[in-house]
Amino acid sequence: MSALRVALAGCGVIGAKRAAALTPADELVGCYDVRPTAARELAERHDSVACATLGELFARRPDVVLVATVHDRLAELTEQALRAGAHVLVEKPAGVCRAEIERLIEARERAGLLVKVGFNHRFHPAIARAAAEVHSGTHGELLHLRGLYGHGGRAGYEREWRAQPARSGGGELIDQGMHLLDIANWIAGPLPLHCALLRTQFWEMPVEDNAALLLGERDLRAAPWALLHVSWTEWKNRFSLEIYCARAKLHVEGLVRSYGTQRLHIHRMDETLGPPALQEISYPAPDVSWQREWEHFRAAIAGGERGGLLGDLHDALAAWTQVEAAYAAGPFAAMREAVAV
8 A cells, every 4th residue: 555645733642643553654744733842742753844834734745634633623624634635534523513514524525535533432442343243243133232431530621621612512422422422323323312411510611521311213112222421520431332232242341541451241142041151352452443543544545445434524423413412402502502603
């Protein structure tokens, strides 16, 4: 596969992960950040060039632009990169509202280029294996799933940009909730919102620190459904995804680092419905999701990904549809209306 010229807009923690995930064949041709020092430091680590402006970055003629900024800049920079003739990998949630995603879909279609949304959780090996197990039909039809994803913030969290609606678009439902919604939609298909509860109980901020969503068709007995909870008051970081099929339960625990070793438990039922047989698979560190997502996108650009992108703008649109329905039904409706103007 030919080398790719890659530019990076946003040189924070996530931008650094994206740069580190590039293959040896790729060239990081430029780094830009509103903080010049961050751009210089990352450029030095990767033998690249720090760009003072976005115009200078796009003038480097990249094949791909990685957009890893705060949420209110994601859609704008993605559209600029498309106009510059580059494919784009943009971090989730790809914008601050459904309308921005719809405009990006139109821009992508005009440009005839690819836009990958950074749903790297699809590429964690235990989650990918669990999705493949469900989609194979081996365990019978999908019944429902239950997901929990949370962390506890840190001192001063209420003063960070994620607590500022104009920059973040919202709180924990957009932060970790987007990942959990995308996984649920990938496994079960996009499910309509049944009901939602959004609260800010601990952090003094204008966005939610907890969100609980119940998804599924109200009146279809055999249709799958999902119960999801995301939290900024999960004092011990945790990720848990339980998937229930007619003949098995699949349970993913952990991600990496502070979330613990990632494990997949497959509980297989037999015809007697007695105690299930258990298969446990561990996936120790390091975190390979960033590298695997980049390799997937590289293959798609080269034309070798027959099944399309795993996590594109339409997937982001599906998650945003659920998010906006949840906000509209609760106490943060006014906040969201101000953001989406």
